Amino acid sequence: MKKLLFAAMMGAALLTAGAASAEPVKIGMITTLSGGGAGLGVDVRDGFMLALKQSGNKDVEVVIEDDAQKPELAVQIAEKMIQSDKVQILTGIIWSNLAMAVVPNAVAQDIFYLSPNAGPSALAGAKCNKNYFNVAWQNDNLHEAMGNYANTAGYKKTFILAPNYPAGTDALTGFKRFYKGELAGELFTKIGQTDYAAEIAQIRASGADSVFFFLPGGMGIAFMKQYAQSGVAIPVMGPGFSFDQDVLGAIGDAAVGVKNSSQWSKDLDNKANKKFVESFKAEYNRLPSLYASQGYDTANLIIAALAKAKVTDADGFRAALKAADFPSVRGKFKFGPNNHPIQDIYVREVVKEDGVITNKIIGTAFTDHQDAYAAQCKM
Numbered sequence: 001m002k003k004l005l006f007a008a009m010m011g012a013a014l015l016t017a018g019a020a021s022a023e024p025v026k027i028g029m030i031t032t033l034s035g036g037g038a039g040l041g042v043d044v045r046d047g048f049m050l051a052l053k054q055s056g057n058k059d060v061e062v063v064i065e066d067d068a069q070k071p072e073l074a075v076q077i078a079e080k081m082i083q084s085d086k087v088q089i090l091t092g093i094i095w096s097n098l099a100m101a102v103v104p105n106a107v108a109q110d111i112f113y114l115s116p117n118a119g120p121s122a123l124a125g126a127k128c129n130k131n132y133f134n135v136a137w138q139n140d141n142l143h144e145a146m147g148n149y150a151n152t153a154g155y156k157k158t159f160i161l162a163p164n165y166p167a168g169t170d171a172l173t174g175f176k177r178f179y180k181g182e183l184a185g186e187l188f189t190k191i192g193q194t195d196y197a198a199e200i201a202q203i204r205a206s207g208a209d210s211v212f213f214f215l216p217g218g219m220g221i222a223f224m225k226q227y228a229q230s231g232v233a234i235p236v237m238g239p240g241f242s243f244d245q246d247v248l249g250a251i252g253d254a255a256v257g258v259k260n261s262s263q264w265s266k267d268l269d270n271k272a273n274k275k276f277v278e279s280f281k282a283e284y285n286r287l288p289s290l291y292a293s294q295g296y297d298t299a300n301l302i303i304a305a306l307a308k309a310k311v312t313d314a315d316g317f318r319a320a321l322k323a324a325d326f327p328s329v330r331g332k333f334k335f336g337p338n339n340h341p342i343q344d345i346y347v348r349e350v351v352k353e354d355g356v357i358t359n360k361i362i363g364t365a366f367t368d369h370q371d372a373y374a375a376q377c378k379m
Helices: 002-017 038-055 071-083 096-108 141-152 166-178 197-205 218-230 245-255 271-284 290-306 314-323
Strands: 025-031 060-066 089-091 112-115 132-134 157-163 182-189 210-213 236-239 259-262 341-353 356-369
Touching (some): 025 038, 025 071, 038 271, 038 290, 060 290, 071 089, 071 096, 096 112, 112 290, 141 166, 141 259, 141 341, 157 197, 166 182, 218 236, 218 245, 245 290, 245 356
Parallel strands (some): 025 060, 112 132, 157 182, 157 210, 210 236, 236 259
Antiparallel strands (some): 259 341
16 A cells, blocks of 8 residues: 555656656767867866756766767767667767768767757758757857958958868858958868967968957967967957867967957856856856857756657657757847757957956847858758
């Protein structure tokens, strides 16, 4: 009798909690945790896990593995997670070449993929998929914002450079889409490059009045240190990836005053963002980066969708994701027709606050900005 009563009570509790959370959900996180890009993956992971911890959801299991920034390894990990670990959701990839290697095959196997970072143009356009959601941005977006900013800043002859991989191509394409001036030069560097003496020499001789670069992680740190040491006084600008919290400490004072673009900043004035910034600092003893904010939003989107539908109910779960009914650190958040964000993008300035180098918002580059590839998506 006691066992039956206990079972009935447990059944009532499960019904009260909602059937959507009754079954365990397995999430596979493939991200970069070693090498020059490790800081980006660590921040995505830490933001994601903080949101999951705050949710109190005990029915979600996260399997985390390091892709070492190698596409072939990422593919192997994804297949193991899908076939052996039986994950239902994948996330975590930082780099667009890794995303292009993993995402199409994963979503073809009816696995949901939620990107907390990489947003290659192909996956926003012709190769979009109903099971692929980008919670960060489409690659071009922050660069488009800086192209627009360059016009308002009065720059007429900008030198642009980025690494030679899909996100680098998207970066310079995005910048040029809105920039109205002349190009003093355009370069694609090697991914993972650490010596930029030749590129800086070309910038010096180019007659440029400004430099725009996209060099995330260790690449940006190396470039900015060498640029500062070179004595070249041409002002630089870039997307938030080149000037965010993950690299500013290493770059140092050379970054102060630089303008950059982001869909997020720690000083965004909304309840969710204040909670995130304070709790991240308390949990990890450092300021969050935009990568951490994207990991945090990705986890909170998943948690909110699971409260509405089981992941095994693919149509219901997909609809719950699409609704984006969660407290984003960006404030307002919605998906466009290709499952990419329509969102505001800000211009920030690198400043020193209480001895800490960080960013503050100084303006809005775009309001409710949608990527340029949505019309190519046929879902």
